[in-house]
Amino acid sequence: MNDSSPADLTGPAGPVVIDVWCELQCPDCTRALDDVHALRARYGDRVELRLRHFPLEKHKHAFAAAQAAEEAFGQGKGWPYVEAVLGKVADLDKKGEAVLVETARELGLDAEEFDTALIDGRHILIVDADQAEGKAIGVTGTPTYVVDGQRLDGGKSQEGLRERVEEITDRLLA
Numbered sequence: 001m002n003d004s005s006p007a008d009l010t011g012p013a014g015p016v017v018i019d020v021w022c023e024l025q026c027p028d029c030t031r032a033l034d035d036v037h038a039l040r041a042r043y044g045d046r047v048e049l050r051l052r053h054f055p056l057e058k059h060k061h062a063f064a065a066a067q068a069a070e071e072a073f074g075q076g077k078g079w080p081y082v083e084a085v086l087g088k089v090a091d092l093d094k095k096g097e098a099v100l101v102e103t104a105r106e107l108g109l110d111a112e113e114f115d116t117a118l119i120d121g122r123h124i125l126i127v128d129a130d131q132a133e134g135k136a137i138g139v140t141g142t143p144t145y146v147v148d149g150q151r152l153d154g155g156k157s158q159e160g161l162r163e164r165v166e167e168i169t170d171r172l173l174a
Helices: 027-046 062-074 078-086 089-095 098-106 111-120 124-137 161-173
Strands: 016-022 047-053 144-147 150-153
Touching: 016 027, 016 161, 027 047, 027 078, 027 161, 047 062, 047 078, 047 124, 062 078, 062 098, 062 111, 062 124, 078 089, 078 098, 089 098, 098 111, 144 161, 150 161
Parallel strands: 016 047
Antiparallel strands: 016 144, 144 150
16 A cells, blocks of 8 residues: 555656657647646646657658657757757758757757767667557657546647646646
């Protein structure tokens, strides 16, 4: 029997995990950043927002962007990098992977290491695993959130999405 309540963050349950299935060349994911910011502001360290990759075939630089995001997480600036790249979707469409390395440089990350990571493919397995898991649980578009095993698909409509995520999260933290 566990003596800690679900809201006790020092207990074994820890923070509520919200998986954010995202694609870094997706305009809808750019708009969903407002929801990510609102969730962070509302819950702080009571939730863990976990980026999950779901690159779509229609966006030719999305797979490379997912690998670059993993390199950014490895260098300690994952979410700032993700947000910066999502702010440059149009540039990524036009200029391609050079935008990924430029963004790393702008954030003070090791841009040469980004370039090398994109060439040597060191993060491909992580991206492939996320994509396979996403397909297995029914992710078809981005953004999609998974909270407490419930899939909330923002790829079809983002209307009311944050409210549904908050409902589930509030219940888990109660």
